[in-house]
Amino acid sequence: MGFKDENRSEAKVNRLSDMPPKLSMALFAVALGLSFWLYWDGLAEAVLRWQLQEEYSHGYIIPLVSLYILWERRFQIAAGYQSFSWWGLPIIVLALAILLVGEISALYMLIHYSFILLLLGLSIAFLGSATRHTWVPIALLGFAVPLPYFIEVILTSNLQLISSQLGVEIIRLCRIPVFLSGNIIDLGNYQLQVVEACSGLRYLFPLMSLGFIGAYLYQGSLWKKVILFLSTVPITIFMNSLRIAITGLLVDNWGAEMAEGFLHDFEGWLIFMACGGLMLLLVLLMELFTTRLSIRQAFAVPVSVSADQYAGGGMASLKCPLPVVVAVPMLLAALVGLTSIESREETATLERINLATFPLQLDEWTGQDDSIDAEVADKLGFSEYVMINYHNPEQRPINFYVAYYASQRKGVSPHSPKVCIPGGGWEIANFQRTTVDQIPVNRVLIRKGLQDQIVYYWFEERGVPIANEYIKKWMLFKDALFLNRTDGSLIRVTTPVLPDEDVMDADQRAKAFIRSSRNQLLQLLPAKSLEGTL
Structure with a gap:
């Protein structure tokens, strides 16, 4: 009885493998179509970046070049075909797992690269060892992927x-x-x-x-x-x-x-x-x-395999790619699953954050509103910001800046002062991580000629102060995955080292202001738990 069942299963596999080549090609086309449908939003975002940023305007050409190379190599691919390969399935599974993570966290880079990985997996599943002729044009697509901001x-x-x-x-x-x-x-x-x-x-x-x-x-x-x-x-x-x-x-x-x-x-x-x-x-x-x-x-292109060689080559004995048969329902399941994920809206406070209400009178500090150029503000991409120039009774100045991002999912996130400072002509003379009343902060001494300034900055990520930018990225991913939140802020406090004082005086002034502003700031920014505001 066991032998009969085994023989029947083997017979079914053989009948499936004997599927006509045209049907096998149609099955592969279905898998490709499902792949594009599955990744449509991510691909649309890449095209939008090509359109908006000249750095990526070459992205329109890359897929065309990739298709041209595949067309030029079509006879080599056909002649080199021997059989499908089950090794394509693990790659497809990995690609879909990366897609899932990318969709939940809305990190488009993961979505884009998982699409390329999926194409490679489908190629291995369908063509087996003949993928040696397709992996380069597939890898070329990576140069059309926009980098994270x-x-x-x-x-x-x-x-x-x-x-x-x-x-x-x-x-x-x-x-x-x-x-x-x-x-x-x-x-x-x-x-x-x-x-x-x-x-x-x-x-x-x-x-x-x-x-x-x-x-x-x-x-x-x-x-x-x-x-x-x-x-x-x-x-x-x-x-x-x-x-x-x-x-x-x-x-x-x-x-x-x-x-x-x-x-x-x-x-x-x-x-x-x-x-x-x-x-x-x-x-x-x-x-x-x-x-x-x-x-x-x-740069001579190798002589292509002739049509006669193609007719008698490996593709003439094309069998049903069984791994692709398995991959199609996997793609369908992923499509259904992602449809439900896309309807998942990010958790946010019901009340709109309004940093403009930050007080101009703060203990001994008296402030005056300042602003950022509209073009610069548009490039920074924040949801809300406040910039205030404060001074104390001794007329010692402090520049206070907060940029709030309601969502960092679209690749938009605060620009690190450590990156931006040198562009303004300032040199970073000293950089260290420290704490101010248990708040982790970055302390930067910057210099331009004979002028020095002290800059303190840190990130408030969903109620948690963070100084390390790599930890910030990890927490952003983790909270997007488990809390469905990606809101965050950059806080920066800057004060000059005046001619009649030393660095320690300016340092103490900046620390004192951080202590004075902390409670007011926490009242405006979203807390770690949103239960009280929802």
Whole structure:
């Protein structure tokens, strides 16, 4: 009896495996369709970032290039096919698990990369070992994934500083006196600010994509491919610095109009084309000292498998991909599950946070409202903010700033002062983590020329004060998962070190203000438990 049942099961599997190739292809198409449906919101967010941020405008091209490579390799894929592989299923399960975490926490980066992982899993499940011809175009999609905002801010800030410094050195080589303060280039008659748009990210991301494609097509050895791809970073930094220097020289000779409008944008395109030219020059130099291939030979596309070979190749014996048969109901179940998750609204207080009510009179401190430029405020993305300039009876000043984010799920989160401070021309002379009345805080001594300032800052994450930004990220993920909350705030207290005092005096003043403002602040920000306000 047991043998008969076993034989029947084997017969069913054999009949399923004998499914016509067209039906097998249709099944794979269904799995792909379900995948796109499942990830539709996440993919739409990526396209929105491509549209809104020039750094990712190359994202529209990446999927087209990926499809083109797959089309060019279609005969190799067909000829290399042997059988499906069950190894694709664990990868699909992992991708769906990452998707679940990404959806609950609304961390789009996880959603985007899990989509790429899912495509890889489906390819392995359907094509088996022939995935060696598909993994590169699938991996290429990773260059279209927008980075989380906090990583983007760190990269932008560092690239701004490096590009500004190198650009100024190039200007000095031309024997033109120039002074650099943070990201501000002072030419005497004119001042140029190296803003975020000039950081080099608009070159770096497209150029890295181009370098990856070039390394894939390059017929050189592995070490040459690696060098070609990694060279995109120094090429980007150098050429962006050169652009800044050229802009400075043009402004110094012909006025500020040289840094604006069509000429400035056209200059950017020329620099990007020059970056591509430097990559080709690098290939020529590597070939000059090694195999001596020409550019045409180095990037020659391998001869495709002929249609006759395709007809008699592995795809002619295509069997029903059983792992894909299993994956389809898994995708359907994930789709149903995520539909219920999407209807889950984030927990929030019923009363709207209104930081504008923060008192201007605070113990001995008297304040005056200040404001942030509308363009800067829009970029910071906070829900509410307050900025007040206080002074005590001795006219010692304190700048108090709070930015509240009702939700950090869309990738929007407070910009760390540690990242932003250098961009204003200030240097971080000393940084340490400490406590003020058991509140964990970051203490920063910043310096510009002979002027010093003390900055204290920390984050209030759902009623919990946090100084460490990595712990903050972990708690954000954990609370989004278990509490359905991602609200949070940045609190910053700044005071100058005046000429008639030392650093300790300014330090004590900032600490005293933190103690005075703490209770008032906690009354306005959401508490750890929302039971009292719901």
